[in-house]
Amino acid sequence: MKKIAVLLDIPILHDGRVRRVVESLSEQNEVDLFCVKTTFDDSSLFGKNVRVFNYELNINWINRNLLFQKKFENLPQLVLGKNIKYDFIYCNDYPLLEVSVALKEKIGAKLIFDSHEIYIATINQFFPVSGWKVIYGKPLIWLNQWYHGNREKELVKQVDKMITVCDSLKHYFEEKYDLQNILVVRNCPKNIQSIYKSNGIRQELKLKSDTRILLYQGDVNVSRGVDKVAEAMPLVNEHIHFVVIGGGNKLKEFKDKYSSSRIHFLGKKVFDELNEYTLSADIGILLIEGYNVSKKYALPNKLFEYMAAAKPIISNQLLEPARIINEINCGVLIDDSTKDSIAEAINKVFERNDLVQLGNNGYNAVLNKFNWEVEVQKLKELVANN
Structure with a gap:
């Protein structure tokens, strides 16, 4: 039975894919899930082989608008404080990749990077691109995509296995970062129900x-x-x-x-x-x-x-x-x-x-x-x- 630390940058209630990953991997492994704190009892979602640890984000202007990875400065101490030699660090999406690489090096674990999207490309959704706010919106988009694009390119070199959700993203990442054998795990539904009429x-x-x-x-x-x-x-x-x-x-x-x-x-x-x-x-x-x-x-x-x-x-x-x-x-x-x-x-x-x-x-x-x-x-x- 292997030990896996799953890192998530949002509350688990908002991410059905990660919830399914944790449920499935815990069938034959011990899984510790580290996710953002809410008032909900996250542990009630899972069985006996899953422990849930919540953390709070470190939010300020620069962490929200440029250095996304610094929102998670509280997370490494929480993970290392468990004194567990994890076999795998399972990183969900780019914002947690820097933290995950650091934990990999300190623990000696293998790093799985599950990229649900091309996060760097989505940055243009976070800032205004019309009206007077475009004055700061467009420069921030350019700066973020330049900085984080280069950062991701360096960090993925430390990843042991990369996963994504479809063939098109697989081919994109393989070409952009000169990677091979990216694993596609599509985000399909679980426990398909019988069809019945509903009104x-x-x-x-x-x-x-x-x-x-x-x-x-x-x-x-x-x-x-x-x-x-x-x-x-x-x-x-x-x-x-x-x-x-x-x-x-x-x-x-x-x-x-x-x-x-x-x-x-x-x-x-x-x-x-x-x-x-x-x-x-x-x-x-x-x-x-x-x-x-x-x-x-x-x-x-x-x-x-x-x-x-x-x-x-x-x-x-x-x-x-x-x-x-x-x-x-x-x-x-x-x-x-x-x-x-x-x-x-x-x-x-x-x-x-x-x-x-x-x-x-x-x-x-x-x-x-x-x-x-x-x-x-x-x-x-x-x-x-x-």
């Missing part, structure tokens, strides 16, 4: 039973396509409603701007209850824009969540989702360049007579291939054989 959304919104529901679930942020669909809705057939489930920094703005009798923002739902809402929709929509290279190569969790609920999918031409949708025929790819093209496509898709079959194709693919039980075997073998 959760219609009941909550008091909608008629024959109302058709187009669902978006996920973060309500820039480049997620929520605003594009909302602006197309006046051109969409009146019996179709657009429902948005999720939180994010654009939720209030979009809710104030777009809420109507046919556009509904339900806010963030507890992960364990989310499937009930997904099951009550008719179609799931996925229009993430290639806002940066990380988004361009993304494989969004919501793709698999729609599939696991047997919902046909409307997607744009984003590389990874389009590849899977074409491979298993579980949805329709559309032109999302204008509100007219989006509305026309939505109307046409809802008129199709093969929606049930498209949804079933996605569900069967999740049952047999795109599920966590299949994906995590690669991670378990990595830990067992090293």
Whole structure:
């Protein structure tokens, strides 16, 4: 039984992937999870082979806006204070990589780096790029991407095994950092449930039973396509409603701007209850824009969540989702360049007579291939054989 320290830069309640990693690795190993403190009892989420240790972030202006890694200055002392010779340090995403490399050297552990995205490319989302605030926003973006890009390039040389979530990100990292044999562990759902009828959304919104529901679930942020669909809705057939489930920094703005009798923002739902809402929709929509290279190569969790609920999918031409949708025929790819093209496509898709079959194709693919039980075997073998 090996000892693994899993490092996370946010509360565990907000990261389903890391929660699944911890649960799966603890089946045959002892896992200590170090995550950001909240009022929730994180240990209640896990079984006997998992211990949870919380830490507080060191927040000030420079740590928030430039030296991200210094937010975690309290973490090394907490890990080292356990006096455990860990076999593995499991680092989730770039902000914790510097801390993880330092711990690797002090403990003598092997370092696994699980990069869920191209973090350096996402920095342009953190700062203003319009209005008067662009005066400091753009310089900070440039400085951060230059500094952290060079820092990541040096730090990954100390990584024993790198993991990411899809083939496009794997190829990007291998080429950019001259790496080989990056392991892909896709962020697929766990414990796929049997399909059953649900009316959760219609009941909550008091909608008629024959109302058709187009669902978006996920973060309500820039480049997620929520605003594009909302602006197309006046051109969409009146019996179709657009429902948005999720939180994010654009939720209030979009809710104030777009809420109507046919556009509904339900806010963030507890992960364990989310499937009930997904099951009550008719179609799931996925229009993430290639806002940066990380988004361009993304494989969004919501793709698999729609599939696991047997919902046909409307997607744009984003590389990874389009590849899977074409491979298993579980949805329709559309032109999302204008509100007219989006509305026309939505109307046409809802008129199709093969929606049930498209949804079933996605569900069967999740049952047999795109599920966590299949994906995590690669991670378990990595830990067992090293």
